[in-house]
Amino acid sequence: MIHADWILTNAIVLTMDDEFNLYEPGAVVVSGDSILAVGRQEEIQNAYQAENLLDCQGKILMPGxxxxxxxxxxxxxxxxxxxxxxxxxxxxxxxxxxxxxxxxxxxxxxxxxxxxxxxxxxxxxxxxxxxxxxxxxxxxxxxxxxxxxxxxxxxxxxxxxxxxxxxxxxxxxxxxxxxxxxxxxxxxxxxxxxxxxxxxxxxxxxxxxxxxxxxxxxxxxxxxxxxxxxxxxxxxxxxxxxxxxxxxxxxxxxxxxxxxxxxxxxxxxxxxxxxxxxxxxxxxxxxxxxxxxxxxxxxxxxxxxxxxxxxxxxxxxxxxxxxxxxxxxxxxxxxxxxxxxxxxxxxxxxxxxxxxxxxxGSLVVGKRADMILIGIDELHNSPNFKHNPDGIYAQVIYAAKSTDVSDVMVNGRWLMRxxxxxxxxxxxxxxxxxxxxxxxxxxLIKRERSVLSKLIAIGGAMEEESFEVQSKVRINNPDAIIKALEKEAIDVEYTRHYREYDTYFFFEDESEGRLRYREDEFINREGKVTQVRSRLTLVGVSSEDTFEHDVVLSRSRYYAPATHSLRFYREYFAPVREIDIEKNRLRFKIQYKGTDFYINIDTLINPDLGHFLEVKSRTWGREDAIRKSNTIQELIEYLGASSEMAETQDYIEIVQAYFSSR
Incomplete structure (x- = not known):
């Protein structure tokens, strides 16, 4: 007789080997962490003995x-x-x-x-x-x-x-x-x-x-x-x-x-x-x-x-x-x-x-003793038919429940009895x-209450606390403004051409601000798209202050790279409504009287609202903001536009007003 650690008897043994051998009544012998023998119960009992015997009570014994x-x-x-x-x-x-x-x-x-x-x-x-x-x-x-x-x-x-x-x-x-x-x-x-x-x-x-x-x-x-x-x-x-x-x-x-x-x-x-x-x-x-x-x-x-x-x-x-x-x-x-x-x-x-x-994966001699016992006499798995040898597999797949698993062994060690x-x-x-x-x-409760928190949660949001002064005026002839940028007092550092597609998300709590998804297409001199960049911008609902001639001081926005699709952000932020804006933008970074400004010459395409000159500059204090607001007024006039025609609203507010008046 060969000695082993365990002999499991009185089981329906599904070996799941290459031939799908099945033994009923069958037995499995375990020595250490491995399977020592598998076969018919009578043959196993005649050849092996062990300190530990388990009567499987007619359950299925199969690989884990x-x-x-x-x-x-x-x-x-x-x-x-x-x-x-x-x-x-x-x-x-x-x-x-x-x-x-x-x-x-x-x-x-x-x-x-x-x-x-x-x-x-x-x-x-x-x-x-x-x-x-x-x-x-x-x-x-x-x-x-x-x-x-x-x-x-x-x-x-x-x-x-x-x-x-x-x-x-x-x-x-x-x-x-x-x-x-x-x-x-x-x-x-x-x-x-x-x-x-x-x-x-x-x-x-x-x-x-x-x-x-x-x-x-x-x-x-x-x-x-x-x-x-x-x-x-x-x-x-x-x-x-x-x-x-x-x-x-x-x-x-x-x-x-x-x-x-x-x-x-x-x-x-x-x-x-x-x-x-x-x-x-x-x-x-x-x-x-x-x-x-x-x-x-x-x-x-x-x-x-x-x-x-x-x-x-x-x-x-x-x-x-x-x-x-x-x-x-x-x-x-x-x-x-x-x-x-x-x-x-x-x-x-x-x-x-x-x-x-x-x-x-199978009950084969030499493989690890990873085995489970599954009962098949529960109400949901009764009665048991024997005429089809594959019927036992169907019982496991179509009728068994996880609660029918009674015993689990891994590597020769019982984990559940x-x-x-x-x-x-x-x-x-x-x-x-x-x-x-x-x-x-x-x-999550805290995050879901705040659009900013949700923006930060998906990564990449920049939370810097700064301000900008800006003003925009309607213009009739963009070419005249472009020509004026060649004047002696203006030093153009670089020029960019974009086509911008903005989708604004609005939320039930207006104090959360507006979230803008922007897709910038970079246009070269031949009019071809050379690069596409997407960004998210969380914009406050109101300006911090307004200076003479409608120069607006506004809080800097929170930015994040838009690495996912518009559909993703729509489902993630769940806005109550949306507005789309499409525009063509010529951007110039310039120096005027020792101060950096951004000049945007924008044409609103959708909706068709014509041309705008927008002048912006970053600021870090109120006195600096006042100084720059006066310079912006002066710069607008220098470029041939009228500061008396300045707009206090952002483009989204201009578009909202347009739609409301229709």
Whole structure:
């Protein structure tokens, strides 16, 4: 007799091996962290003995489920901002909150919550992508789960790095520390094509190759991502990232919703794995990945929950059922993605997709003892039919619930027995999570009350406190003003030509001011657009003071680069109304009597309100403002315009008055 640590008997053993061997009644023998034997119960009992015996009471004994893509600390952000588009959800809410709250302590708590939830749903391995991965790895190992932990790298500052160079250095240090750990596989994660530069992709690939670890990234999750890559680079997403070299590494490609057959073949030929995330893609309206065709072409496709902030749970039993249902509905074929194949995606094929099939994914001698027990005698899963050998797979996919998972073993160690968690105190974790939720609620409530706070939250706002004096007058002949700028007393430092498209957002609380989204087209001497720049400007509703001849002193605006689309800002700031203005602008920076001024010669095109001369100068004190206001009056007259025709209103106010009079 061969001695072992555990013998599990009286089970329906789904091995999920290449032949889909099934044993009923079956038994599995565990020695240390690995599987020593699998087979028919009678044969096992005749050949092996162990100190520990477990009667599985007719339950299904199968490999643990593999969550092929998630962001586990985001359990603490579950339900934070729902029913939003992906870009608004990510850039407008997740990233600002993460910048404020994510810390080593935050990710440890979020990871422990996720581990408890994962164990209860039968997950024994997950693939994570987040920040402070060293702390995530420690918390995961303490809980006893297996994971690929991927250190995020992107072009923006992150909670754990001020630059992508810091993120890369952190990723390398993390990989060195955790390489060859029995439970944790370290990895590097260039976040996505729209958040990474060429340099980031190349550097991450080199790092993954150097240490022979996976490279984990998002690919073609939304149609907008694909459209933007095509527009900017003239190719689909998969060829784009292939040219950046990532397929030289062991890639785990999350989502792949919007890829064509040629891109699927590229992924297959590169030996990369795909992580299909049905719930998240549905909730964010990202679309339906053509998983059926991927499988027909021979791709290794796993199933993931994505992060619990976009799902909103880590329930893999629910996820595998949804994956099968969606494939049938989208294809119009009820035979698409049958139960046995779906379960393979969550076990043996999922292991191949994440490059760990040599260790996990099936109950095979020599592989790690990562196993779960699922009861099938509950009301919702009764009765049990035996005429079809594949019926047992259908029971798991179409009828089982996460609450049917009773026992979980990872690496030969029990993490849950009879639904009792052995390595985590879930009640304490829930209490600690509530405390974080109160802090995040307070942060968001305060932010949502202020347009400025929302502007600052998405990054890039400049909050300098300064003032400018300005005046504008209607003119009939712009050419005469341009000619006057050649006068001896005026020194022109530079000239610019713009076409400006402004969208003004107005808010219910008028004291919040107006937010302007501006797109500047830079026009060269040949009349061609050479550059486009977008900016946000938060403008106060009133001037600070008015001097003689309607020279206005106004508070300097708050500026931020507009790195997202107008549609993004419309949904993020939720204005109560909008007004669009289009104008042609000739700008001159000049010196007049030792003082810098900006001269704008503007033609309002939409609405058609004619020509204006606008003169501006920065000021830092009241006496200086008075002096400059007198000089502005003088300069207007010197240029041949009449200061008596000055306008006290900004263009948006002139346009509003125009529309009101119609």
């Amino acid at each position: 489920l593999i969550n092929a893509h998630t962001h586990v600390p985001m359990t603490l952000l579950r339900g934070l901002a729902d029913d939003l588009r992906l870009d608004v959800w990510l850039m407008g809410y997740m990233m600002p909150v993460e910048r404020e709250f994510v810390s080593p302590e935050f990710v440890r708590l979020g990871t422990k919550l996720a581990c408890a939830e994962s164990i209860r749903t039968g997950v024994t391995t997950f693939v994570d992508m987040y920040y402070f991965e060293h702390d995530i790895a420690e918390a995961t190992a303490e809980a006893g789960l297996r994971a690929i932990c991927s250190q995020t790298v992107l072009k923006f500052p992150t909670p754990d790095a001020a630059s992508y160079e810091e993120s890369l250095a952190a990723a390398e240090d993390f990989i060195k520390i955790w390489k060859d750990h029995p439970l944790i596989v370290p990895s590097v994660a260039p976040h996505a094509p729209y958040t990474c530069t060429d340099e980031i992709f190349f550097a991450c690939t080199q790092l993954a190759q150097k240490y022979d670890v996976p490279l984990h990234t998002h690919i073609a999750e939304t149609s907008n991502e694909v459209e933007n890559i095509r527009k900017e680079f003239g190719m689909p997403v998969v060829p784009y990232v292939r040219k950046r070299g990532i397929f030289d590494a062991k890639v785990i490609a999350a989502h792949c919703v919007h890829i064509d057959e040629g891109e699927m073949r590229t992924i297959k030929n590169a030996g990369a794995g795909v992580a299909h995330n049905p719930s998240s893609n549905l909730k964010l309206a990202s679309g339906f990945a053509n998983v059926t065709r991927m499988l027909e072409l021979g791709l290794n496709v796993g199933i993931g929950t994505d992060g619990p902030a976009s799902n909103n749970d880590l329930d893999m039993i629910e996820e595998i059922r949804l994956a099968s249902m969606i494939a049938k509905c989208v294809s119009g074929d009820p035979t698409a993605l049958p139960a046995r194949q779906t379960l393979a995606m969550a076990t043996s094929m999922g292991a191949k997709a994440i490059h760990l099939d040599h260790l996990i 009879d639904r009792d968690l052995l390595t985590l105190d879930e009640r304490q974790l829930i209490l600690e999570a509530r405390s974080y939720a109160k802090e995040i609620d307070a942060f």
